[in-house]
Amino acid sequence: MTNGPHTAVSNQPVELTAPAAEQAFFEGPSEGAQGGSPTAFTSDGLEQVAGRTRALSESVPAEAWTAPSAPLPDIGEASFGPPDLLETVHGPDDRVQITDTAAYPWRVNASLLVTAADNSQWIGTGWFIGPHTLVTAGHVVHIKHSGVPGRDGWVKSIQVMPGRNGTFLPFGAVTSTNFRSVTGWTADGDENFDYGALVIPTELGATTGWFGFGSWPDADLLKTSVNISGYPGDQPPGTQWYDGRGVSSVNPLKVxxxxxxxxxxxxxxxxxxxxxxxxxxxxxxxxxxxxNSGTRITKAVFDNLVLWKA
Structure with missing residues (x-):
């Protein structure tokens, strides 16, 4: 089992033992069984989203579950409080709304409706890494230092809505109560170890597809363009937005x-x-x-993601 702050923990009585065999350095992606041509990307490694015309797929009917239409607060506020300033949009807002959310890769991203232990509700984002596993931030699945009685700790449940576009759910919704993180977050609340996962009781990811994941050295990351698409709370509820640019800097634990x-x-x-x-x-x-920054997928993080994907 991984030692130190990367020690895997769960809200379920499952054995989290790292695989005995040596794992590959990269886990590959899948475009899933939904079909359709994946979105193109540019020569510099960014998604090609300008002037998009592809229609939403309707080949997978939505389940009988209604997506929330009212704005909800960011799950980060549960642990960190309201933001002091709008720190995450720098200068002109370059984000582009994704409307063909049922196409790959956008359907890999899921809008998350988080119900905390005190029944308060929040929003977040997750992404499939396998048929039944989504990666997310540690503070999405486990709340720290909220100051509200009964709120801290593992959340109660998360509604997973892949490829959501407002109230349209091209792949329906599924509820998870099975969560993962590491002691560096759950015990220490250290932002350097703020990552986790949720396991769903179906294999919906086999339909949507998933992203691969891997660990690269500093020099490689510093010359790499990266992409982010998710569900921001400052836009109409449940809409997906994308932006991409080169990596600015890295340290051993963050990008x-x-x-x-x-x-x-x-x-x-x-x-x-x-x-x-x-x-x-x-x-x-x-x-x-x-x-802005994210928890870097180091070899220790990679090993936990492989474990959680299994």
Whole structure:
């Protein structure tokens, strides 16, 4: 089992033992069984989203569950309080709304409706890494230092809505009560270890597809363009927004980028294009005055994601 702050923990009585066999350095993506041509990307590794005309797919009917239409607060506020300033959009807002959310890769991203232990409700974002596992921020699945009686700890449930577009749910919704994180977050509340996962009771990810994930050295990341798409709370509820740009800087545990995001996108994939596939390199979690940042997928993080995907 991983030692130190990367020690895996769960709200369920499951054995979290790292695989005995040596794992591959990268886990590959899948475009899923939904079909359709994936969205193109540019030569510099950004998604090609300008002038998009593809219609929403209606081949998978939505389940009998209504997406919430009223604005809800960002799950980050549950642990950190209201933001002091709009720190996550730097200068002109470059975000582009994604309307063909049932197409790959956009359907890999899920809008999350989080119900905390005290029954308060919040929003976040997650992304599939396998048929039944989504990655998100640690503070999405486990609340720290809220100051509200009965709110801290593992959340009660999360409604997962892949490819959501407002009230339209092209793949329906599924509820998770099975969560993962690491002691660096659940015990210490350390932002350097702010990552987690949720496991759903179906294999919906086999339909939507998923992103790969991997760990790259500093020099490689510093010359890489990365992409973020998720569900920000400053836009109409349940709409997906994208932005991309080069990596600004890295340290051993985090990746920094001048990509516009907003509260509600906590847990989004920070991903690169590699050999024609989409691979997460960090989990978006924080804003800043000049750059935003995510928890870097190091080898220790990678090993936990492989464990949680199994």
């Amino acid at each position: 920094f980028y001048d990509i516009d995001t907003a509260g509600g996108q906590s847990g989004s994939a920070v991903y690169r294009i590699h050999n024609g596939g989409r691979y997460g390199i960090a989990v978006h979690a924080y804003g800043g005055l000049t750059t």
